[in-house]
Amino acid sequence: MSRLPKIKHVRAFVVKNDGSGGGADYHDQGDGHWIDDHIATPMAKYPEYRQSRRSFGINVLGTLVVEIEAENGVVGFAVTTGGEPAAYIVEKHLARFLEGRDPSEVEKIWDQMYFSTQYYGRKGLVVNAISGVDLALWDLLGRLRQEPVFAMLGGPVRDELTFYATGARPDKAKELGFIGGKMPLHHGPAEGEEGLRKNLAELEAMRNACGDDFWLMFDCWMALDLNYATRLAHEAHKLGLKWIEEALSPDDYWGYQALKKNAPKGMLVTTGEHEATRWGFRMLLEMECCDIIQPDVGWCGGVTELIKISAMADAKGVLMIPHGSSVYSYHFVVTRHNSPFAEFLMMAPGADEVVPMFHPQLIGEPVPVNGKLKVPDAPGFGVELNRDIALHRPYAR
Template sequence: MKITAIRCQRLRLKQEVASQPSWLSESVIANPMSIYPRYAARRSSWTAPFGGLAVIIETDEGIEGLATADGGEAVQIIIEQHFARLLVGEDPTDIERLWDQMFRASTPYGRKGLSMFAISAVDCALWDIFGKALKQPVYRLLGGATKEDMPVYETTNDRVDWDNHEFFGVKLAMPYGPADGREGLLKNRDLVKECRQLIGDKRDIMLDCYMAWDVEYTIRMIDLVEPYAVRWIEEALPPDNIQGYEKLARYTGPVALATGEHEYSRWGHRDLLATGAISVFQPDINWVGGISETRKICAMASAWGLIVVPHAGGLQAAGLHLMKSQVNCPFAEWVRTWNRDAGRPAAAILGVPDPEHGRIRPSEEAGLGISLNQDVLDLT
């Protein structure tokens, strides 16, 4: 089998089925730009206007691989104008070699960011082809099932969602950071306190800080939330603040630190591991380098007794297959990104299951089990 073509399709929904803006982008949530008042109110005021892509790899045996990518036109250019030269004519099951060639070829402009978005999508599409060729779901090619399904926690600041006891935990998006002073500290604490009072003692609470805090602020927050049995504090620091994590390694007490969402490749996670601070790795399979790279990160973490909880893994077909195949991926994150009042929007990609009774599992279809929902896509 040989690759004959690789192409990208923009995932724009038709206007009549497009979703409303998400609470994640439109509500007050601490982020790296929160120190600037003009951009503090919502993420959509500063985030890049990139859309999603479908990446389709065609073969001479009629099998197509499908995956999704962030990064819009910029990633499309990398895939179609650069990586296609390395892929067309190659055996799509030589995944490890093709990954290495894409990474080496993009080193002059890559190693992190958009180039890794592109590698991630191609890698996942290659695994999709491999599974379809062997008529097996991808998780079986990764070593088989280590569990039937995964329990789920939900990331949400919606009080109505907190009351869903099917999910074993709640992750709160922290609204405030250092620019908000002590008042912000106390408001963050009160949010955690309110959540604990509502959900009781038997469920977990985690805190997502989205790279917004610094070392001093994180230490103060650890002290404030310790009475509420917080399981972990996530992405407290920008990913390049390695020395900051080394300092936090000496002060976390009973609250674990988690990070990795905005880190790239096994080498970036190696550097985080070396700080001694991190208890939970959270690579995003669509950004870190795809299934192949996330599997290496899981192996590295296992040698140190760490768990891996991929960022938004419960929303990603590739994430579900990876987690089912790895012993140290015990549970999944799930996020309701749509406006509850408007109802769930149409999906551009079909085949990614939702949790059932607080648990989730990948499709049993061959490959990743996903397809394009052409009926709702704007192809103009």
């Protein structure tokens, strides 16, 4: 029987961005950052929203910080996206399922958070909020037990993580020791044949710069239709593209099924960054929609749900390479055989140097050196919250 101190308080904060960018809402960057430079999106069919993702509001939510304090004063925390709306859900709805409870009851707490919000949740913002609470709970549990999260998940299956880099400069990623580079697709269907040619020309230039043995991938950010995605896959295959990622709307399971069926042999179809919970991933897996699933642990339901998603993928022989999310995915990836490598988001404006992904919110956030990283074995997720940033608790109780 657990003898851990009970949970005393749950608190939800938002971060007031000063315009310099950074943090869990990593799309909220200043002008000139590669992550906001004419990237293909579902909104690119409207010319006024084509140049910048911020123009249609990709950065409106901001960062959510969740703290969970035990009776003995130990505090676990986590950061994700969701901002003020998610803070409201955490404080006004989810906190009741934690305060006064044993922090080891992670399964029961998750179940109650999910099913109590199902009538207005199931995906998106509500599951982002649940994910933030779940991650903070795992962090608290690790601190109370004086164990890293990866130890509580069964222990590492490898000594260190190997990374590919996501950013606009795969050639720089190769110089920095990464095993591959995933580029944003810059032109979608609305830009016609000329846009398609530009996409392929960029891929060809990077292939020439990086050589034949370096992985190159396209991140399509839900921007394409089935016909365009199929054409892009076949043309890019000639240039050695390793995978085509999130080409279609996350709701179009049937489109993904057709894309995987029609893709060139050896070309991987990947998706799942904007999918949530075991039920969403069950659709992707049972319909054979993709070769790799890419849940974001801060959006899909947290570690508690990622365990279930990973097990389903493993049984199907499908790799699970979580989307970004820094230490929150590192602790999981290092414990799973079907997660043989990890993603690192290049958050430097020019995608030309390695900087911490969630800076300045996390203190002690590890980054890959020469494309590799040993997961820190400090308790919890092994990072601390930067108390010098402007935290605001909009729904204090």
